[in-house]
Amino acid sequence: MVTPLHIGVLALQGAFREHRLALERCGAKVTELRRRQEDTPLGGLEKFDGIVLPGGESTAMGRLLVDRGLLEPLRACIGRGMPVFGTCAGLILLSRELEGPDGTLLEQPHLGVLHCRVRRNAFGRQTDSFETALEVKGVAQALEAVFIRAPLIVSTGPGVECLSFVETGEGMLPVAVRQDNILASSFHPELTDDLRFHAFFLDMCRAWREQGRA
Ligand code: GLN
Numbered sequence: 014m015v016t017p018l019h020i021g022v023l024a025l026q027g028a029f030r031e032h033r034l035a036l037e038r039c040g041a042k043v044t045e046l047r048r049r050q051e052d053t054p055l056g057g058l059e060k061f062d063g064i065v066l067p068g069g070e071s072t073a074m075g076r077l078l079v080d081r082g083l084l085e086p087l088r089a090c091i092g093r094g095m096p097v098f099g100t101c102a103g104l105i106l107l108s109r110e111l112e113g114p115d116g117t118l119l120e121q122p123h124l125g126v127l128h129c130r131v132r133r134n135a136f137g138r139q140t141d142s143f144e145t146a147l148e149v150k151g152v153a154q155a156l157e158a159v160f161i162r163a164p165l166i167v168s169t170g171p172g173v174e175c176l177s178f179v180e181t182g183e184g185m186l187p188v189a190v191r192q193d194n195i196l197a198s199s200f201h202p203e204l205t206d207d208l209r210f211h212a213f214f215l216d217m218c219r220a221w222r223e224q225g226r227a
Pocket of ligand 1: 067068069070071072100101102103105133134161162163164
């Protein structure tokens with residue numbers, strides 16, 4: 014029997030249970046991650062085949078990442094090539110530059126590994142939350158996407174592939190991206206029964222494991 018993929022789901026705050034369920038339904042083994050597990054540079058996270066950063070509140074999550082000693086080990090694991098999937102607040106935590114709804118630069122603890130600038134709470138009050146079917150390149154022709162006080166990706170740097178877009182007041186902007194081992198979306202794939210985005214991420218994790226995780 015093939016050993017199931019072992020995924021760490023950051024469980025400090027937010028929608029981590031739904032990610033756990035989706036990953037388990039895809040056949041993965043899941044460990045909820047609440048603190049650094051060892052006092053080493055990779056903090057014991059090196060045993061995972063991939064990590065998920067869920068949606069929630071990115072300022073609270075960023076502060077907890079620092080308090081629980083997880084920020085540096087996570088950054089180091091991602092730097093070594095471990096696949097990571099960030100959704101909504103998870104996308105914010107991964108991105109290099111963060112701005113508020115009015116475009117001012119925000120300083121809050123985050124990983125800063127994804128070459129994107131994201132605008133928090135970008136859809137405004139009228140459209141705080143909405144659902145729409147989106148084409149996601151390599152994943153699905155029509156994926157039901159749930160947006161909840163979602164961020165928008167306002168610019169991307171080299172190496173970032175845009176997988177999906179929505180029409181905004183500023184034209185078509187990306188809402189799902191991939192940069193090597195980093196996958197991220199503005200929306201919440203864990204809140205629907207459609208497992209295709211999680212399956213896509215697990216394929217990245219499997220490929221990394223098969224390469225010898227290096
Ligand atoms: N609005 C949240 C933030 O900026 C993200 C919302 C979410 O993850 N659903 O942190």
